[in-house]
Amino acid sequence: xxxxxxxxxxxxxxxxxxxxxxxxxxxxxxxxxxxxxxxxxxxxxxxxxxxxxxxxxxxxxxxxxxxxxxxxxxxxxxxxxxxxxxxxxxxxxxxxxxxxxxxxxxxxxxxxxxxxxxxxxxxxxxxxxxxxxxxxxxxxxxxxxxxxxxxxxxxxxxxxxxxxxxxxxxxxxx
Numbered sequence: 001x002x003x004x005x006x007x008x009x010x011x012x013x014x015x016x017x018x019x020x021x022x023x024x025x026x027x028x029x030x031x032x033x034x035x036x037x038x039x040x041x042x043x044x045x046x047x048x049x050x051x052x053x054x055x056x057x058x059x060x061x062x063x064x065x066x067x068x069x070x071x072x073x074x075x076x077x078x079x080x081x082x083x084x085x086x087x088x089x090x091x092x093x094x095x096x097x098x099x100x101x102x103x104x105x106x107x108x109x110x111x112x113x114x115x116x117x118x119x120x121x122x123x124x125x126x127x128x129x130x131x132x133x134x135x136x137x138x139x140x141x142x143x144x145x146x147x148x149x150x151x152x153x154x155x156x157x158x159x160x161x162x163x164x165x166x167x168x169x170x171x172x173x174x
Contacts, residue, residue: 035073040093040107040115043067043079049161051080051138059084061135063161067093068154074099076144076157080135081109096136098145101126103136 048062060083067079076098081091091109096102102123107115126137143160144150151157 033073034075035071037077037095037106038069040109040117041067041079043081043091043109045081045083045089048081049158051135051142051161053135053138057134061138063139065154065158065161068157070150070154070157071095074150075104076140076150077106078139078144079109080139082135094136096126096140096144096150097123098140098148098150101140101148103133103140 043064044066045062045064047066048064051061051063053059053061061080062083063078063080067077069077071077074097075095077093077095079091079093081089083089088111089109090111092105093107093109093115095104095106097104100123103126104121104123105118106121107117110116124133126133126140139161143157143163146160151160
């Protein structure tokens with residue numbers, strides 16, 4: 001009796017659901033469009049938040065928190081700068097799409113202390129071995145993204161990036 005009762009109620013619920021949804025009136029999947037990208041912001045190397053990188057990398061990576069922004073399109077944009085062993089600094093202005101695990105480099109900081117826009121920047125898989133995006137992967141995992149979504153606020157990202165990590169949580173990238 002109980003089995004028949006459960007089956008009948010399930011069938012009734014399925015029929016009511018099918019009747020309640022008009023055929024062909026489902027919302028269309030919205031196509032994502034990137035918002036216009038602002039010019040690369042100025043940055044300071046004196047207030048950076050260090051990014052944990054694999055131990056075999058000698059370059060130190062940091063983000064200037066004043067450059068962090070979450071766009072209306074859900075892209076987390078920032079300036080990351082790298083300091084090598086000799087002390088010279090290079091930087092990139094990038095965006096991370098947390099929902100698709102992609103990164104785009106909009107501009108690079110040259111030794112002449114100016115930004116050079118990337119020619120036809122394209123979204124690339126963040127974990128791709130064909131480009132130097134190990135720092136972008138680390139930034140996404142250490143604070144920019146949470147469960148494939150951007151964090152709610154820039155303050156949340158800064159707080160997550162500043163949170164100390166244990167050695168077992170260090171980013172290991174293949």
